[in-house]
Structures are given as C-alpha cells and as structure tokens.
Amino acid sequence: MLQDLKIKQKCEDMIIYAYTALRQYPRAEKYGLAADTKTAMYELLRLIVICNKKYYKKTTLQEVDTQLDIIRSFVRMAYKMQYINFKKYELWTARLDEIGRMIGGWMQTCQAARHK
Numbered sequence: 001m002l003q004d005l006k007i008k009q010k011c012e013d014m015i016i017y018a019y020t021a022l023r024q025y026p027r028a029e030k031y032g033l034a035a036d037t038k039t040a041m042y043e044l045l046r047l048i049v050i051c052n053k054k055y056y057k058k059t060t061l062q063e064v065d066t067q068l069d070i071i072r073s074f075v076r077m078a079y080k081m082q083y084i085n086f087k088k089y090e091l092w093t094a095r096l097d098e099i100g101r102m103i104g105g106w107m108q109t110c111q112a113a114r115h116k
Contacts, residue, residue, distance in 0.1 A: 007102040008048050014095040015041045021092055025083045033083070037074040043067055044099075057110050065103050072096055 018041060025034040044067040051060040075096065079089040 010099050011045045011048055021084050021088045033078060040071045061107050068100055
C-alpha cells in the first residue's frame with residue numbers, strides 16, 4: 001500500500017505545481033479551461049483516495065486512468081492555445097507521465113494479485 005500513498009503524494013504535488021501554471025491563463029479562461037482543469041485534477045485525487053480504500057480496484061483504477069487522460073488533454077489544449085509556455089507544459093506533462101506510470105504499475109499489481 002506504500003505505492004498507493006506515493007501516487008497520492010505525486011498527485012498532490014502535481015496539483016500544487018499546476019496552480020502556478022493556471023495563474024498564467026488569461027482572465028477570460030478563469031471559469032473555462034482553468035476551472036475545468038482544476039476540477040479534473042481534484043477528481044483524479046479523489047479517485048486515487050477511493051481506489052486506495054477499495055478491495056476491488058479494477059473499475060476505479062480504469063476511472064483514474066481515464067481522468068489522467070482528460071487532464072493531459074486539458075494541458076495539451078492550454079499549451080496549443082499558448083496559455084502556458086513550453087517549459088511549463090514540459091514540467092506539467094512530466095508529472096502527469098510519472099503518475100501514469102504509477103497507475104500502470106498499480107494496475108499490474110492488482111491484476112497479478114487477482115491471478116494468484
């Protein structure tokens with residue numbers, strides 16, 4: 001379960017980093033893409049906590065993975081619309097990729113435990 005706690009910490013760290021990037025979005029996007037991105041990140045954190053508490057994790061882990069892809073899309077759109085510069089995009093996606101790898105490992109661990 002230590003892996004689960006690490007992924008939660010990484011998600012929290014990603015959210016904290018994201019706030020510095022979100023501050024640079026145009027004022028017009030404060031209630032648009034910025035708000036949607038914040039909501040998606042909090043939903044990811046919520047799903048990670050829920051998944052950690054569940055005995056059967058498969059469907060919740062799939063939701064976690066899907067939520068991560070949604071955040072990736074929002075970040076990609078923000079970069080393409082020039083709300084964030086390449087450096088911020090690079091750092092943010094690196095954090096998302098790390099969380100993605102952890103989710104993949106978590107999925108494999110659950111699958112391996114199921115096949116024992």
